[in-house]
Amino acid sequence: MSSAAEFLQLRYIPYLAAGYAIYFFLYRVVLYPRYFSPLRKVPGPPLGNPLLGHYLTIVKSESCIPQREWTKAHGPVVRMMGPLGAERLIFTSPEALHQIMVKDWIENPRPSFMRDVLGLVAGYGLLTVTGDAHKQLRRSMNPAFSIPNLMAQTDMYYEPIEGLVEILNTQLKAEPAGKVFTMYEWMGKVTLDIICETAFGYKTDCLHNPSNELAVAFEQLLSLQDGVNLAKLVAVISIPGAPRLLTSDFLFRHRAWVGRLPVISTLEHLIDSLHRIRTISRKMLREKTEDLSVAPEDMSTKKDIMSLLVRARKAELDADPSVEAMSDTAMVDQVLTFLAAGHETTATGLSWTLWLLANDQESQRRLREEVTLVYKANPRPDYRTLKSLQWLDCVVNESLRVLPPVPTTFRMADKTDYIEGVLVPKGTVLNIPIRVINTWRQVWGEDAEEFRPARWLTGNLPKAYNSTFSNFSFIAGPHGCIGKTMAVSEMKAVLLAMIANFEFAPAYRGQVAHPATAITMKPEDNMPLRVTRVQA
Numbered sequence: 001m002s003s004a005a006e007f008l009q010l011r012y013i014p015y016l017a018a019g020y021a022i023y024f025f026l027y028r029v030v031l032y033p034r035y036f037s038p039l040r041k042v043p044g045p046p047l048g049n050p051l052l053g054h055y056l057t058i059v060k061s062e063s064c065i066p067q068r069e070w071t072k073a074h075g076p077v078v079r080m081m082g083p084l085g086a087e088r089l090i091f092t093s094p095e096a097l098h099q100i101m102v103k104d105w106i107e108n109p110r111p112s113f114m115r116d117v118l119g120l121v122a123g124y125g126l127l128t129v130t131g132d133a134h135k136q137l138r139r140s141m142n143p144a145f146s147i148p149n150l151m152a153q154t155d156m157y158y159e160p161i162e163g164l165v166e167i168l169n170t171q172l173k174a175e176p177a178g179k180v181f182t183m184y185e186w187m188g189k190v191t192l193d194i195i196c197e198t199a200f201g202y203k204t205d206c207l208h209n210p211s212n213e214l215a216v217a218f219e220q221l222l223s224l225q226d227g228v229n230l231a232k233l234v235a236v237i238s239i240p241g242a243p244r245l246l247t248s249d250f251l252f253r254h255r256a257w258v259g260r261l262p263v264i265s266t267l268e269h270l271i272d273s274l275h276r277i278r279t280i281s282r283k284m285l286r287e288k289t290e291d292l293s294v295a296p297e298d299m300s301t302k303k304d305i306m307s308l309l310v311r312a313r314k315a316e317l318d319a320d321p322s323v324e325a326m327s328d329t330a331m332v333d334q335v336l337t338f339l340a341a342g343h344e345t346t347a348t349g350l351s352w353t354l355w356l357l358a359n360d361q362e363s364q365r366r367l368r369e370e371v372t373l374v375y376k377a378n379p380r381p382d383y384r385t386l387k388s389l390q391w392l393d394c395v396v397n398e399s400l401r402v403l404p405p406v407p408t409t410f411r412m413a414d415k416t417d418y419i420e421g422v423l424v425p426k427g428t429v430l431n432i433p434i435r436v437i438n439t440w441r442q443v444w445g446e447d448a449e450e451f452r453p454a455r456w457l458t459g460n461l462p463k464a465y466n467s468t469f470s471n472f473s474f475i476a477g478p479h480g481c482i483g484k485t486m487a488v489s490e491m492k493a494v495l496l497a498m499i500a501n502f503e504f505a506p507a508y509r510g511q512v513a514h515p516a517t518a519i520t521m522k523p524e525d526n527m528p529l530r531v532t533r534v535q536a
């Protein structure tokens with residue numbers, strides 16, 4: 001080809017690019033969703049801003065409130081719009097949830113933006129793999145979450161819990177009228193101490209040592225959690241290679257540059273905290289592996305998740321040295337997943353439970369009556385005792401129902417298929433709004449959004465209640481939360497000690513809840529509550 005012809009072709013590139021941009025905007029963004037999409041007849045709110053759809057409404061509102069309004073107005077399947085004409089479907093009925101999350105879970109994996117965000121902050125582990133790789137990984141993790149192992153772990157909760165009781169008691173000694181504590185911070189510290197011990201067998205004691213490296217790194221990471229930062233992060237990691245770059249040593253060394261960039265300067269703190277968390281996790285893994293080589297009999301008494309994984313890997317290699325066992329990096333990722341997935345969720349659940357009890361003094365009084373006798377007999381009740389307390393169970397179920405720590409999740413249709421009578425094209429993002437599902441009026445009645453623990457008492461559950469799909473806080477199916485039983489048991493152990501020792505009330509008149517719109521629905525104001533000592 002002559003150089004003149006080449007020149008002519010190059011000249012057209014900007015025109016072609018501009019033509020494609022105009023086509024894309026006019027057809028994909030404006031015309032397609034309005035006139036051609038097979039989803040155009042699915043009910044939903046007006047399409048909104050063509051560039052951003054309902055994106056801004058969602059990130060700027062309290063988590064799941066727009067979705068709740070839309071499903072109230074349009075029914076259990078709703079079409080909404082993402083940015084640039086991307087259609088999304090909201091599904092809420094048990095039939096649809098069964099198909100998406102249980103029956104066809106492999107055809108409806110987590111979308112890549114969600115896997116990238118979770119992989120970045122919580123490690124490339126159970127939260128990011130799917131299909132056969134997930135089945136295999138989950139099989140190797142299940143023993144760590146078996147009931148016998150959880151029973152053996154329960155005692156590990158109590159040192160941090162007793163530390164917290166002691167700290168609050170000390171600070172309240174000279175305060176007969178009580179004092180305001182930001183309870184989310186304290187719940188974050190106690191659950192971090194507990195998960196570090198149960199996941200790594202590592203004592204952080206960040207309750208007494210607020211400058212603990214891991215605690216500081218997590219605090220920094222969690223302070224970045226809000227809808228706007230999440231939206232920026234999703235945009236950045238959609239650039240190919242960005243997720244790996246963000247955890248690289250190179251970017252860590254040059255993070256100050258990132259801090260100087262407009263709009264995404266907060267990434268500097270993200271890179272910093274992720275690097276610190278990974279470094280500490282690697283150190284803990286190294287110590288575990290050395291432990292294993294020197295004291296095998298001691299290791300068999302260790303019940304933390306990492307010891308179990310290290311032992312399982314060694315057994316696998318001993319049986320067949322040619323086997324491809326999990327690498328150290330993969331192992332760190334697995335444990336990082338438990339640390340991230342198990343710490344903040346439980347802290348958020350506990351904070352909202354205290355908030356709900358602070359606003360329902362009768363339920364709080366009844367809970368105190370139930371737990372005080374148990375606590376006085378033994379301040380370290382075992383797994384079975386925690387499970388047997390009826391009102392405590394009602395309170396935890398109801399709190400997780402009305403204010404679920406993970407308020408929403410997503411899947412992506414990997415093949416074109418009918419879901420609840422709607423032909424869903426391959427590539428459509430499916431939104432599963434957990435908070436909306438949990439407060440569905442057709443199941444829970446007119447007071448569905450209110451905290452009423454008594455609805456969980458035997459015989460009180462509504463006729464339409466479905467034990468798998470009506471309270472969806474831990475979702476269901478092969479990706480259902482592996483830590484569900486552990487989280488519930490841990491929440492009960494913390495609440496029992498809190499309610500037996502302290503009374504909780506709102507911090508000030510007219511206080512309202514501020515649930516954040518992020519991966520977890522943490523209280524944006526860190527949940528100030530007035531705490532007083534229970535009179536003996």
Ligand code: HEM
Pocket residue numbers: 110126127138337338339341342343345346349404405406409410473474475478479480481482483484486487488
């Ligand atoms: C109240 C506390 C908790 C809540 C509300 C919660 C909620 C959830 C939800 C909704 C999912 C599904 C996410 C999705 O696929 O979209 C999930 C998955 C997961 N959770 Fe939890 N979680 C809690 C505590 C824990 C704890 C304590 C651990 C571990 C120590 C844990 C570990 C995990 C893991 C590893 C997954 C991924 C499971 C898989 O895909 O196989 N979670 N959790």
